[in-house]
Amino acid sequence: MERRDFLKNLCIAGASAVGVAAAGEAEAAHEKKEFVSVLVDTTRCIGCRNCEVACATENGLPIPDNKDKTVFDAIREMTPDQWTVVNRFDTDNGEIFVKKQCMHCNQAACSTACLTQAMYKTENGPVIWRANKCMGCRFCMVSCPFVVPKFEYHSANPKIQKCILCYERLEDGGIPACVESCPVDALQFGTRRDMVRIARNRVADFPERYIDHVYGENEVGGTGWLYLSEVPFDQIGFRDDLSHEPVPALTQEFLYAVPVVFLLWPAFLNGMRYMKTEDEEETQIAEIYNPGDES
Amino acid sequence: MSEFQASSSPQIVPMESDSTEPSSPQIGSIGDFLRFLLSEMKPKGKLITPFNVISSIIVAVGLVLIVIRFVYGIGAITNLDQENPWGIWIGFDVVTGVAMAGGAYVMTFIVYILGRKRYHSIVRSVVLNGFLAYLFYAGALMLDLGRPWNIINPIIGNNFGVSSVLFLVAWHFMLYMAAELIEFSPAIAEWLGMKKLRKVLGGLTIASVIFGITLSTLHQSGLGALFLMAESKIHPLWYTEFIPVLFLVSSVFAGLSMVILEGSLSHKVFADRLSKDLHHHHDDITIGLGKICAGAMFVYFFLKVLVLIHGQQWDLLMTGWGAWFLVEFIGFVLIPLALFYRAVQEENVKMVKVAAALALTGIILNRINISVIAFNWFAENPYTPHWAEYWVTATIICLEIWALRWIVNRMPVLGDPPAWARDMDH
Numbered sequence: 001m002e003r004r005d006f007l008k009n010l011c012i013a014g015a016s017a018v019g020v021a022a023a024g025e026a027e028a029a030h031e032k033k034e035f036v037s038v039l040v041d042t043t044r045c046i047g048c049r050n051c052e053v054a055c056a057t058e059n060g061l062p063i064p065d066n067k068d069k070t071v072f073d074a075i076r077e078m079t080p081d082q083w084t085v086v087n088r089f090d091t092d093n094g095e096i097f098v099k100k101q102c103m104h105c106n107q108a109a110c111s112t113a114c115l116t117q118a119m120y121k122t123e124n125g126p127v128i129w130r131a132n133k134c135m136g137c138r139f140c141m142v143s144c145p146f147v148v149p150k151f152e153y154h155s156a157n158p159k160i161q162k163c164i165l166c167y168e169r170l171e172d173g174g175i176p177a178c179v180e181s182c183p184v185d186a187l188q189f190g191t192r193r194d195m196v197r198i199a200r201n202r203v204a205d206f207p208e209r210y211i212d213h214v215y216g217e218n219e220v221g222g223t224g225w226l227y228l229s230e231v232p233f234d235q236i237g238f239r240d241d242l243s244h245e246p247v248p249a250l251t252q253e254f255l256y257a258v259p260v261v262f263l264l265w266p267a268f269l270n271g272m273r274y275m276k277t278e279d280e281e282e283t284q285i286a287e288i289y290n291p292g293d294e295s
Numbered sequence: 296m297s298e299f300q301a302s303s304s305p306q307i308v309p310m311e312s313d314s315t316e317p318s319s320p321q322i323g324s325i326g327d328f329l330r331f332l333l334s335e336m337k338p339k340g341k342l343i344t345p346f347n348v349i350s351s352i353i354v355a356v357g358l359v360l361i362v363i364r365f366v367y368g369i370g371a372i373t374n375l376d377q378e379n380p381w382g383i384w385i386g387f388d389v390v391t392g393v394a395m396a397g398g399a400y401v402m403t404f405i406v407y408i409l410g411r412k413r414y415h416s417i418v419r420s421v422v423l424n425g426f427l428a429y430l431f432y433a434g435a436l437m438l439d440l441g442r443p444w445n446i447i448n449p450i451i452g453n454n455f456g457v458s459s460v461l462f463l464v465a466w467h468f469m470l471y472m473a474a475e476l477i478e479f480s481p482a483i484a485e486w487l488g489m490k491k492l493r494k495v496l497g498g499l500t501i502a503s504v505i506f507g508i509t510l511s512t513l514h515q516s517g518l519g520a521l522f523l524m525a526e527s528k529i530h531p532l533w534y535t536e537f538i539p540v541l542f543l544v545s546s547v548f549a550g551l552s553m554v555i556l557e558g559s560l561s562h563k564v565f566a567d568r569l570s571k572d573l574h575h576h577h578d579d580i581t582i583g584l585g586k587i588c589a590g591a592m593f594v595y596f597f598l599k600v601l602v603l604i605h606g607q608q609w610d611l612l613m614t615g616w617g618a619w620f621l622v623e624f625i626g627f628v629l630i631p632l633a634l635f636y637r638a639v640q641e642e643n644v645k646m647v648k649v650a651a652a653l654a655l656t657g658i659i660l661n662r663i664n665i666s667v668i669a670f671n672w673f674a675e676n677p678y679t680p681h682w683a684e685y686w687v688t689a690t691i692i693c694l695e696i697w698a699l700r701w702i703v704n705r706m707p708v709l710g711d712p713p714a715w716a717r718d719m720d721h
């Protein structure tokens with residue numbers, strides 16, 4: 001661990017003046033360790049919103065009143081002080097309840113975007129946010145394909161707020177508070193490999209109950225949260241036009257080009273300076289002004 | 296060193312005694328220096344002018360708004376929301392401002408790398424304009440940062456988010472500002488009459504030019520690369536993997552168009568500060584710049600067409616968004632391109648300026664489209680800026696103009712450097 005950090009810092013020190021590199025390697029190293037995952041079976045969810053209450057309690061947020069059923073009248077988004085929301089969708093198959101929160105992407109756009117590593121993909125999979133590092137640029141919000149990170153616009157000391165997958169509970173060997181609170185096992189926690197397998201098995205075993213699509217298995221390169229559904233996902237508030245390519249891959253080529261440009265461009269420019277043919281006429285006009293050129 | 300000593304003689308007997316010849320102060324001690332600075336602090340010229348009155352009001356109100364922003368949060372004076380985290384402070388001030396400040400790296404390339412000395416008389420003012428634009432517009436970024444005190448983290452290496460394009464852009468901003476300051480610094484030394492310093496700084500010019508051009512290449516395109524990860528949010532007519540290239544190419548003519556317009560403006564405003572050389576060649580220079588703009592714009596136009604063909608989104612052109620796209624593409628790319636060509640052929644200075652104005656409008660449109668208008672184009676409640684967002688932007692512009700005016704009226708920017716400095720370079 002220490003050795004790796006040392007090497008990493010060395011690389012960073014070397015590359016920083018130049019620009020950027022080695023992003024892909026770090027991501028690849030992460031992949032080796034198995035990420036945790038939550039499987040959401042929307043066919044089981046009864047819309048009790050216990051998870052909302054559990055989340056708020058765990059994270060010290062204002063506790064919502066889950067007896068109040070009128071909240072379902074409108075589709076709600078997460079807010080800075082509500083990291084997860086359950087929405088009701090009226091579909092071809094009747095009412096479906098869907099819990100929503102940060103997807104904890106395998107290759108998280110938010111953490112790639114973050115220039116201070118405040119938004120951080122941990123080795124186990126949760127994407128966390130660290131107040132002492134964040135400078136509030138909101139590039140994470142621009143980059144997140146699921147519009148998850150929320151910003152406190154009305155605070156002099158604003159924070160980025162989003163689900164952190166009960167990171168500390170997991171460290172202590174626990175499971176996320178929402179998963180624990182679910183009375184009908186609509187939420188299931190485990191390694192990502194296991195959750196994908198369980199999801200796939202359910203689709204195979206009950207083809208009449210599920211559509212053949214595990215949301216999050218491939219979207220944006222795979223996400224930590226996986227969803228099963230009986231109707232196409234665009235009917236229950238998901239974007240089904242997202243690419244299977246990880247979002248960070250979109251800037252990778254550019255970032256790889258940076259050190260190359262940085263090494264070659266100055267040499268090229270300098271060479272050009274000597275190759276320029278002396279344009280007589282031009283030289284006459286203002287030769288006196290070329291500072292530092294000849295000495 | 297011998298050169299340096301020899302150079303002091305012509306200074307005693309000024310060769311030309313016209314008004315553009317700046318007098319160098321004699322500074323022997325820190326006390327002299329402070330006294331000189333203090334005397335230079337005094338405004339020159341009339342205080343009560345329409346511009347001064349209006350800009351003072353704008354700045355006064357703007358400062359109040361900025362205080363409100365820091366006490367009550369960004370939401371107090373902006374209409375930003377969770378879907379639209381970046382508004383015009385980023386989309387206009389930073390993203391557009393930096394493109395329009397691209398003239399500095401293009402001009403230094405033309406003069407110092409290609410050796411086109413015809414343009415030498417404007418390099419200083421262009422570099423100064425570029426530096427101030429970065430200082431103020433990129434500085435405006437601080438207003439938009441929710442937790443600006445943590446900006447220290449990526450700077451001191453507490454946490455390097457090296458996979459972040461924004462990290463790259465932020466660092467390049469800082470380094471580039473330093474490079475531009477070095478490029479401009481001989482003028483400061485001349486103003487202070489510090490000959491030794493002037494000699495040292497003059498020697499750094501080429502290195503900082505090369506460094507600066509490299510940085511500019513990367514961060515002009517990097518600003519575009521910021522939006523690459525927002526693929527799912529930007530309208531497909533504007534989103535392309537070639538955004539970085541388009542940003543880079545368009546910064547060439549955006550920067551030069553700005554130079555053309557700024558040049559003709561300062562030609563009028565600072566008429567008494569102009570060097571003879573600049574005065575005589577001003578029209579030539581404008582035409583020459585128009586020629587380069589025409590070339591760069593042609594490349595840009597060509598790339599845009601390629602991207603359009605590549606994307607095969609003809610059906611999208613038939614929508615409302617398509618119409619808006621065509622306004623930008625035809626009205627503010629194709630037409631200024633054609634105008635530049637004609638103007639250069641007819642050597643029509645006026646037409647060059649019109650083309651430059653249209654091209655600049657096109658750049659503003661393009662940057663704002665990508666960062667604001669076509670960003671979250673499907674949103675039910677699109678973001679429209681709060682009046683205070685415009686006001687703060689105007690405040691920043693006024694402050695920049697004040698700084699520019701202060702410097703131009705004191706240092707040899709538009710006029711000739713003092714004779715001793717010219718000899719030094721010879």
Ligand code: SF4
Nearest residue numbers: 102103104105110144
């Ligand atoms: S859903 Fe958004 S915030 Fe959550 S990990 Fe993915 S990119 Fe980051």
Ligand code: SF4
Nearest residue numbers: 114134135137138140
């Ligand atoms: S707002 Fe904070 S967490 Fe988000 S990208 Fe910026 S520094 Fe990182």
